[in-house]
Amino acid sequence: MSYLGPKVHIDLQQLKKNYQIVKKEVADIPIMATVKANAYGHGAVEVSRALEEEGVRYLAVFTIDEGIELRDAGIKTDIFIYAKFDPKRIEEASKHKLTLNISSFDDLKALKTYDGNHLKVHLKIDTGMTRLGVPLEQAEAFLKEATQINNIELEGLYSHFATADEGELSYANSQLSKFNDIVEISKKLDISFAFIHCSNSGAILNVQDSRFNMIRAGMLLYGAFPSDEVPHDLPIKPVMTFTAPVVEIRDVKAGTHISYGGVYKTKSDTRIAVVQAGFADGVPRPWYIEGFVKFKNQDFKITGRICMDQLMIDIGSAEINYGDEVLIFGSNEHGNIDINHIANKIDSTSYVLVTTIGIRPKRIY
Numbered sequence: 476m477s478y479l480g481p482k483v484h485i486d487l488q489q490l491k492k493n494y495q496i497v498k499k500e501v502a503d504i505p506i507m508a509t510v511k512a513n514a515y516g517h518g519a520v521e522v523s524r525a526l527e528e529e530g531v532r533y534l535a536v537f538t539i540d541e542g543i544e545l546r547d548a549g550i551k552t553d554i555f556i557y558a559k560f561d562p563k564r565i566e567e568a569s570k571h572k573l574t575l576n577i578s579s580f581d582d583l584k585a586l587k588t589y590d591g592n593h594l595k596v597h598l599k600i601d602t603g604m605t606r607l608g609v610p611l612e613q614a615e616a617f618l619k620e621a622t623q624i625n626n627i628e629l630e631g632l633y634s635h636f637a638t639a640d641e642g643e644l645s646y647a648n649s650q651l652s653k654f655n656d657i658v659e660i661s662k663k664l665d666i667s668f669a670f671i672h673c674s675n676s677g678a679i680l681n682v683q684d685s686r687f688n689m690i691r692a693g694m695l696l697y698g699a700f701p702s703d704e705v706p707h708d709l710p711i712k713p714v715m716t717f718t719a720p721v722v723e724i725r726d727v728k729a730g731t732h733i734s735y736g737g738v739y740k741t742k743s744d745t746r747i748a749v750v751q752a753g754f755a756d757g758v759p760r761p762w763y764i765e766g767f768v769k770f771k772n773q774d775f776k777i778t779g780r781i782c783m784d785q786l787m788i789d790i791g792s793a794e795i796n797y798g799d800e801v802l803i804f805g806s807n808e809h810g811n812i813d814i815n816h817i818a819n820k821i822d823s824t825s826y827v828l829v830t831t832i833g834i835r836p837k838r839i840y
């Protein structure tokens with residue numbers, strides 16, 4: 476069936492390469508691969524299958540439904556649920572062998588009434604993210620109370636960094652120091668967690684003492700750096716490449732207004748190509764101000780506001796024809812457009828760019 480529309484090309488071989496690069500970087504510490512939000516827009520099932528083939532130790536999603544989707548697709552690897560514990564869904568979680576996040580005294584109270592099958596949990600301590608997790612001051616009481624509960628396995632102890640991908644690391648280091656205190660408390664209480672973890676991609680690169688015996692990698696696996704303030708030495712490459720076809724070409728005179736608001740006016744007589752991809756597909760709308768696409772290694776300026784389904788580019792006299800596919804971001808035979816470059820220009824992040832790819836673009840693996 477012919478398809479004339481935006482495409483997201485996902486290179487699973489590159490994903491596997493990135494996984495091996497990260498694995499080597501952390502000297503084979505077990506990896507929990509973060510595949511939440513449809514694997515950051517890359518396709519949770521396909522990405523999880525590929526990582527399972529590489530022997531990843533754990534997968535992490537956000538919701539129980541995301542976990543069930545992976546189980547239904549035949550994924551056997553351990554799956555951790557980052558979301559707030561939902562007592563109403565314990566049975567379902569247990570049935571699908573999902574490992575749960577326990578992050579408050581109320582969560583423990585609800586777990587006490589559970590008399591079903593064996594359930595694995597990771598205890599979350601808040602060291603400065605101020606999101607989920609028990610505050611440091613209550614950590615000892617929390618750990619003690621957790622050990623009193625039957626039917627659950629205290630498999631993990633963890634926390635999450637707020638600033639590990641920034642250049643200034645004093646806050647991240649203070650979080651690490653608090654987490655070290657908690658690890659000491661757990662030793663004093665004689666609780667042996669199989670996995671102790673707090674490193675996300677930023678911390679893997681910036682706070683190397685935070686690796687403990689598991690790391691939680693997301694963005695690095697997808698081949699992008701979490702920010703420009705981490706070392707960019709790892710030879711990872713983007714897994715996702717976003718392209719879209721030219722669907723119309725028109726000659727216009729100098730002074731022609733293009734797109735909504737008429738904010739862009741051509742400076743000379745030129746040719747405008749309409750490209751079928753818009754903000755509903757994941758082309759970030761603010762990118763029109765400085766944005767461009769690539770074709771045969773040449774940049775073509777986005778002219779005027781990006782529409783919901785289409786955008787326009789100035790192609791001048793270039794040889795571009797109906798049906799030609801231009802590069803929106805990623806890397807292919809037409810060149811390379813780094814999502815961090817776009818993110819920096821529009822005050823966004825690589826995370827936002829990949830996770831806001833819409834449902835329309837055809838994903839090609």
Ligand SMILES: Cc1ncc(COP(=O)(O)O)c(C=O)c1O
Pocket residue numbers: 509557635674675676677691692693694695701
């Ligand atoms: C709790 C938690 N751990 C780990 C990660 C992975 O982060 P990154 O993609 O920066 O490696 C995330 C992602 O947001 C997260 O929410």
